[in-house]
Amino acid sequence: MEPVLTAEAQLLNDVDVLRTRYSNTQELYREVCAVMFFRYGMTPTANRLYQLVRKGSMSAPAEALAKFWSQLRERSRVTIDGPDLPESLRSGAGELLSALWKQAQEAAGEALAALRAEAEARIADAARAEEAAAVRIAGLAAELAAEREVSGAARKELAALRHQLAAGEAINAKLRQRVEDARKELNEQHAWFRTVERDHAASLDKLRVQLQAERDAAVAAHRQAVEEREREHAAVLRLQKALETERDAGAAALESQRAELRDVVSQLAGLHQRIGMLDGSATAAAAARDDALQALAAVRRELAVAQAEAAAAAGRAAALETALHHAAGRAGPAAPRKRQPAG
Structure with missing residues (x-):
């Protein structure tokens, strides 16, 4: 081998x-x-x-x-x-x-x-290998084209996703800025409401003191009128009916003023409660603020009406006093007395 x-x-x-x-x-x-x-x-x-x-x-x-x-x-x-x-x-x-x-x-x-x-x-x-290779090459070319299309679509989708991500980040930044601005605005409204509450409390205190003074003045005037009526009762018997009528009218006016005062106090208490509720509800801040201002304007209008009615009552009391003096003059001389200011 x-x-x-x-x-x-x-x-x-x-x-x-x-x-x-x-x-x-x-x-x-x-x-x-x-x-x-x-x-x-x-x-x-x-x-x-x-x-x-x-x-x-x-x-x-x-x-x-x-x-x-x-x-x-x-x-x-x-x-x-x-x-x-x-x-x-x-x-x-x-x-x-x-x-x-x-x-x-x-x-x-x-x-x-x-x-x-x-x-x-x-x-x-x-030849068979060449044909198989040609078929394989055609298949690979088709697969390559498909892969290229898929890759292109994937690249486009990736670019779109990156664009959406950038847009989302921009939107998130804007939203965060808006939230921060809203938080600052809410804090400012909080501070403003507290200031308004303090101002309203001071205004209510002043109004309460003023109403109390007016009520005390009205009570004093009524007491003085009663005392004067009792002193001059003998001299003004013929005017008793008119005096009682005026007294009843004054009492009705006083009661009306007291009722209106109670309503005003109740409205002020409701306004105070509403302001307290507005402190916890930031979304209704603007509406609550308008309601508070409108209620305050209404209270001020009612206060002006009450003051006008008090002035009218004082005028009627002055007119009554003048009528009493005239009646006393017609009835005869009377003991001199000190004139008290009306209201």
């Missing part, structure tokens, strides 16, 4: 040496045929030659092999036709060369057919 391997290795070395000597493909194949046939006793075939040389097309070793056998037959024929050889040797050598030639031609034909079949099979395999 080892000599075969050694011969094979030597043959490969010889082919490498011949490859460096002969650049022409046909000459190289012809020399390889000669080395195989004469040096190593191997019958060259086109397939074997192509495996050793691997140069040119598949028809190059077959053509070189045909030329080799043709040259060998020509040389053998010349040698056989030599005059020095006996007739029996010439005929035997001719038959031997003829048999060798036929065997070589048959081997060459078989090798050429096998080589052609192998080449056709390789060509068919290559």
